[in-house]
Structure formats: C-alpha cells, structure tokens
Amino acid sequence: MNAIYLSGSGNTKHVVTLLLNELGNTGICAPIESEDAMKALEGDEILIAYPTMFSNIPYLVRDFINSHGSSWKGKKIFLITTMGLFAGDGTGCAARLLKKYGAEITGGLQIVMPDSIGDCKALKKSKEQNKAIIDKADKRIIEAAKQIREGRYPKEGLSFAAHLAGLFGQRLWFYNKTTGYTDKVRIDPSKCIGCGICAKNCPTQNIKIADGKAAANSQCTMCYRCVNYCPKQAITLLGKTLYEQPTYDKNSM
Ligand SMILES: Cc1cc2nc3c(=O)[nH]c(=O)nc-3n(C[C@H](O)[C@H](O)[C@H](O)COP(=O)(O)O)c2cc1C
Ligand code: SF4
Ligand code: SF4
Structure with missing residues (x-):
C-alpha cells in the first residue's frame, strides 16, 4: 500500500508512519506536497491521511x-x-468524493491527537494531557493494524450516522472555512527575522521572503505548519494571539 498524507504539526504523519510500520508496509509514503505523492498515486492500494478541519477535508486534499x-x-x-x-x-x-471518481473505499480510521491550533486559547491542554492522548492513540493504531492484518478494516467516519454527526455537529456552521484556500495568515514584520523556515515548509508555497521579511499570499490550507514552527512566534492564523506552538515532536516528549 502507498500512502499520501497532509500533516501540519506532525500528528497525521506520526499516525500514518506507525500504522504502516505495524503493517510491515514498504510502499511509498509521501507528503501530499512532494513529488513522491505522484509516484504513490500510481499504486492500486493507497492510504490517504489528513487532519480534520471543521469536520471537513483540508482544501489542499480536496484539490489534490x-x-x-x-x-x-x-x-x-x-x-x-x-x-x-x-x-x-x-x-x-x-x-464520498473519491467514490464519485470510481474509487473503492476499504475503510477509515479517525484518531484523536493533540490539537494543532496554537492561537486558540480554549483548545489548550497540559503537556501531560497531550502525552496521554498520544499514548492512547498509539494503542488504537496498533489495534487497528491488527484488525487490518486480519482483513477486518475499521470503517470509522463512513456511516450515514457519522455523516449526519459531522454535518450538523460542525460542518454546516463552518462550511465556508474549507471551501477554498484562505488569505488569513498574519505575519508580524516586527518579529520576523526572514529566516525562511515558514516559506520552505509551507505545503502550498503560500509564503515568500522579500526584503528580509516573510509575506503570505491567499493560498493557505490552514495546516498551521508555519505558525507552529516559526522560531520568532511571528505568525497567527485563526486567532490574533499565539498561546503555544504545538507539534507532535513536542507533545510526544
Ligand atoms: C484549521 C483547523 C481546523 C481544525 N478543525 C478540527 C475539527 O473540526 N475537529 C477536530 O477534532 N479537530 C480539528 N482540528 C485539529 C486537528 O485536526 C488535529 O490537531 C490534527 O491532529 C492535526 O494534525 P496534523 O498535526 O497532522 O496537522 C483542526 C485543526 C486546524 C488547524
Ligand atoms: S519562520 Fe518566522 S521568523 Fe522565519 S521567516 Fe517565517 S515568519 Fe519570519
Ligand atoms: S501559510 Fe502556513 S498554515 Fe497556510 S498552508 Fe502554508 S504553512 Fe500551512
């Protein structure tokens, strides 16, 4: 099986990597923005993974x-x-989208991980809580791999009941957030040192460095990678204040 994934702060990458390791899988495993994603696309069996955004697909994944x-x-x-x-x-x-193009969906797995939105205070958890979430997730992934090896693919998120829960629980109220790319990234020029980390890592190449400062365009898929990895805490997106920079690497320590 090949894998194509989007991961802003590393959660989804970790889940995919652990599952594939548990399955003993040796196929291509590629970030969606990389050239290898095109090679992964050639396989007959493909894992596609991404962070949930407002109970929807990140726009970059829909676009892909x-x-x-x-x-x-x-x-x-x-x-x-x-x-x-x-x-x-x-x-x-x-x-549902892939089925329209004739794909067969073998199953689905929905894993709770630490939240990745560093500029929303309401979502913050302690380090211990985040570590406990990751430990629980790892156990679920190992169990899911066992089921898959036995030919019993989990079907999480694929039922009609899940469809109604996602639609009325969240998507309807936030639908406009995921119908396209956004121009909402804000970079504070007084903090930015022009190091280029954000520009280098953005999966949509939405950030450019000009005259020693980073500037964002309107092609953001809200992955939060630039926000969470900026060494000067210069970037915000949905909120106005950065409270922390959550990444899988930090939360798993
Ligand atoms: C813009 C945005 C919207 C999100 N919306 C949801 C959501 O609707 N429900 C949820 O449980 N988590 C939501 N999250 C949290 C992420 O899905 C979660 O932290 C995910 O594991 C991040 O994965 P990543 O590190 O691979 O990007 C959202 C995160 C972002 C950045
Ligand atoms: S990562 Fe931060 S400091 Fe570096 S260029 Fe981007 S905004 Fe500026
Ligand atoms: S601008 Fe930042 S949040 Fe938006 S897609 Fe690029 S790295 Fe992700």
Missing part, C-alpha cells in the same frame, strides 16, 4: 483529489483522519 480525478478509478483507498476532539465524518468527506 479533484486534480487527479482520473487516477482514482478502481483504486482501493483507506482513509485516516486525525482530530483534536470531534471529526464526525472526517474520513467520510473524502470517501
């Missing part, structure tokens, strides 16, 4: 699926979404 519409016919797709709290049909959203 639509841009390669003719590639999905007859492919077996297993979906993973990670979430801070509630996904509803986080996997189901991609499943």
Whole structure:
C-alpha cells in the first residue's frame, strides 16, 4: 500500500508512519506536497491521511483529489483522519468524493491527537494531557493494524450516522472555512527575522521572503505548519494571539 498524507504539526504523519510500520508496509509514503505523492498515486492500494478541519477535508486534499480525478478509478483507498476532539465524518468527506471518481473505499480510521491550533486559547491542554492522548492513540493504531492484518478494516467516519454527526455537529456552521484556500495568515514584520523556515515548509508555497521579511499570499490550507514552527512566534492564523506552538515532536516528549 502507498500512502499520501497532509500533516501540519506532525500528528497525521506520526499516525500514518506507525500504522504502516505495524503493517510491515514498504510502499511509498509521501507528503501530499512532494513529488513522491505522484509516484504513490500510481499504486492500486493507497492510504490517504489528513487532519480534520471543521469536520471537513483540508482544501489542499480536496484539490489534490479533484486534480487527479482520473487516477482514482478502481483504486482501493483507506482513509485516516486525525482530530483534536470531534471529526464526525472526517474520513467520510473524502470517501464520498473519491467514490464519485470510481474509487473503492476499504475503510477509515479517525484518531484523536493533540490539537494543532496554537492561537486558540480554549483548545489548550497540559503537556501531560497531550502525552496521554498520544499514548492512547498509539494503542488504537496498533489495534487497528491488527484488525487490518486480519482483513477486518475499521470503517470509522463512513456511516450515514457519522455523516449526519459531522454535518450538523460542525460542518454546516463552518462550511465556508474549507471551501477554498484562505488569505488569513498574519505575519508580524516586527518579529520576523526572514529566516525562511515558514516559506520552505509551507505545503502550498503560500509564503515568500522579500526584503528580509516573510509575506503570505491567499493560498493557505490552514495546516498551521508555519505558525507552529516559526522560531520568532511571528505568525497567527485563526486567532490574533499565539498561546503555544504545538507539534507532535513536542507533545510526544
Ligand atoms: C484549521 C483547523 C481546523 C481544525 N478543525 C478540527 C475539527 O473540526 N475537529 C477536530 O477534532 N479537530 C480539528 N482540528 C485539529 C486537528 O485536526 C488535529 O490537531 C490534527 O491532529 C492535526 O494534525 P496534523 O498535526 O497532522 O496537522 C483542526 C485543526 C486546524 C488547524
Ligand atoms: S519562520 Fe518566522 S521568523 Fe522565519 S521567516 Fe517565517 S515568519 Fe519570519
Ligand atoms: S501559510 Fe502556513 S498554515 Fe497556510 S498552508 Fe502554508 S504553512 Fe500551512
């Protein structure tokens, strides 16, 4: 099985890596923005993984699926979404889209991980709480790998009940947040030192360095990678104040 994933702060990357290791999988495992994602697309069986955003698919993932519409016919797709709290049909959203292009959905897995939105105070948890969430997630992933090895694919997020939960629980109220790329990234020029880390790592190449300062455009998929890795805490997105910079590496220590 090949894997294609989007991961802003490392949660989804960790889940995918652990699952594939547990499965003894040796296929291509590629970030969605990399050239290797195109090679991964050639496989007959593909894992697609991404963080839930407002009980929906990140726009970059939707764009990728639509841009390669003719590639999905007859492919077996297993979906993973990670979430801070509630996904509803986080996997189901991609499943329905992929089915329109003729893909067969083999299953879905929805894993709770620490939240990645560093500029929203209400979502903050202690270090111990985040570590406990990761430990619990790891146990679930290992159990899911066992089921998959036995041919029993989890079907999380794919039912009609999950569809209703995702739609009415969140998506309807926040639908406009995930219907396109956004221009909401804010970079404080008084803090930015022009190091280029944000520009180098942005999966949509939405940030450029000009005259020694970073500047964002309107192609942001809200992955929070630039926000969470800026060494000068110069970037915000949904909120106005940065409270922390959550990443999988920090939370798992
Ligand atoms: C813009 C945005 C929206 C999010 N919306 C949701 C959500 O609707 N439900 C949820 O449980 N988590 C939500 N999250 C949290 C992430 O899905 C979660 O932290 C995920 O594991 C991050 O994965 P990553 O580190 O691979 O990017 C959201 C995160 C972001 C950045
Ligand atoms: S990572 Fe931060 S400091 Fe570095 S260029 Fe980007 S905004 Fe500026
Ligand atoms: S601008 Fe930042 S949050 Fe937006 S896609 Fe790029 S790295 Fe992700």
